[in-house]
Amino acid sequence: xxxxxxxxxxxxxxxxxLLGGPSSERAVSLRSGAAVAGALRQLGHSVTEIDPxxxxxxxxxxxxxxxxxxxxxxxxxxxxxAELEExxxxxxxxxxxxxxxxxxxxxxxxxxxAVGVYNARFEVFSSATAAWPxxxxxxxxxxxxxxxxxxxxxxxxxxxxxxxxxAAAACFGDVLMEQRIVGRETTVGILEGQALPIVEARPRQGxxxxxxxxxxxxxxxxxxxxxxxxxxxxxxxxxxAAFHAVGARxxxxxDVMVQPDGSPCVxxxxxxxxxxxxxxxxxxxxxxxxxxxxxxQRMLDLALNRAASSSTTQFPEHSLP
Numbered sequence: 023x024x025x026x027x028x029x030x031x032x033x034x035x036x037x038x039x040l041l042g043g044p045s046s047e048r049a050v051s052l053r054s055g056a057a058v059a060g061a062l063r064q065l066g067h068s069v070t071e072i073d074p075x076x077x078x079x080x081x082x083x084x085x086x087x088x089x090x091x092x093x094x095x096x097x098x099x100x101x102x103x104a105e106l107e108e109x110x111x112x113x114x115x116x117x118x119x120x121x122x123x124x125x126x127x128x129x130x131x132x133x134x135x136a137v138g139v140y141n142a143r144f145e146v147f148s149s150a151t152a153a154w155p156x157x158x159x160x161x162x163x164x165x166x167x168x169x170x171x172x173x174x175x176x177x178x179x180x181x182x183x184x185x186x187x188x189a190a191a192a193c194f195g196d197v198l199m200e201q202r203i204v205g206r207e208t209t210v211g212i213l214e215g216q217a218l219p220i221v222e223a224r225p226r227q228g229x230x231x232x233x234x235x236x237x238x239x240x241x242x243x244x245x246x247x248x249x250x251x252x253x254x255x256x257x258x259x260x261x262x263a264a265f266h267a268v269g270a271r272x273x274x275x276x277d278v279m280v281q282p283d284g285s286p287c288v289x290x291x292x293x294x295x296x297x298x299x300x301x302x303x304x305x306x307x308x309x310x311x312x313x314x315x316x317x318x319q320r321m322l323d324l325a326l327n328r329a330a331s332s333s334t335t336q337f338p339e340h341s342l343p
Contacts, residue, residue, distance in 0.1 A: 045094025210261035
C-alpha cells in the first residue's frame with residue numbers, strides 16, 4: 023500500500039498517546055496504547071503517554087500529533103475529539119461527528135440502511151423491564167446502543183431468558199435488540215479508503231463475546247479469510263459503504279456477519295479499533311504487507327497530512343479549563 027502523499031513525518035515527532043481513560047474498555051485501551059507507544063518509539067519518535075481525565079485534558083506543549091488509543095465512551099464517542107479540536111491539535115482517526123455516529127449502533131444502522139447496506143432487523147429499549155416485543159422470535163442479540171468491544175452483549179435463545187438478558191445489557195444504557203444472524207464472524211479493516219484483507223473470527227465455544235475476544239486462545243483468527251472472490255468483494259464493498267455512511271476517515275474496522283448464502287450483514291463500525299500487535303486491524307494490515315510500526319506511522323501521517331492541508335500548526339495552548 024502506498025500513501026497518496028509524501029510522508030510528512032520522516033523526522034522524529036513529538037507524539038502524545040492517549041490511552042486508558044474512564045470507559046469499561048479501559049484495560050484493552052491500556053494495552054493498545056502501550057503497543058502503539060512502543061512501536062512509535064521503535065520508529066524514533068518522542069512519545070508521551072497520557073491517561074486522560076474527561077474535561078481536564080492536558081497535552082504537553084509542542085506536541086506534533088496525538089495518537090488516540092482510547093476505546094469506548096469518551097474516547098470513541100466524539101468527546102475527546104471535540105476537546106482536541108478546541109485545542110487545535112492534530113489527532114488520529116475520525117472526526118467528532120463521525121465518531122459520534124459510529125459509536126451509536128442505532129445511528130449506524132439507520133445511516134447504513136439509507137445507503138443500501140443490509141443490517142439486521144432491530145428494536146430499541148430504554149427500559150430495563152420492557153416486555154418481550156410482539157412479532158419477534160428467537161434467537162436475538164441484545165447489546166448496549168453506545169458501547170463497544172462486545173461490552174454487555176447478550177444472546178437470547180428463549181423468550182423466558184429475555185428479562186435477565188435485558189437487565190444485564192441495560193446496565194450500560196439503552197439496549198439494541200437485533201435478530202441474530204447465523205453465519206461467519208468477520209471484520210474488515212479500512213485504511214486510507216481501502217478495504218484490507220478480511221479477518222474471520224471463530225470462537226472455540228459460543229459467540230464472539232467480550233470474554234472470547236480477550237481470553238487467550240478462546241478464538242481462532244484467519245486472515246485472509248477463505249471466501250470466493252465474489253463473496254470477498256461483497257463483504258469489503260459493504261464494509262467500505264458502512265465506513266462512508268457514518269463519515270469515518272483515515273481508518274476503522276467494520277464488523278460483518280456473513281450468512282450461509284454469502285450475503286454480508288454489517289454489525290457496526292469501530293472508529294478506534296484495538297491496536298495491540300495481535301488486534302484485528304493490525305492483523306489485516308499485516309496481511310496487506312504493512313507491519314505494526316508501519317501501520318502506526320501511516321495513521322500519524324494521515325493526521326498530519328490533514329492538518330497540513332487545513333494549515334493547522336502547533337497549538338499555542340495545551341490544556342482545557
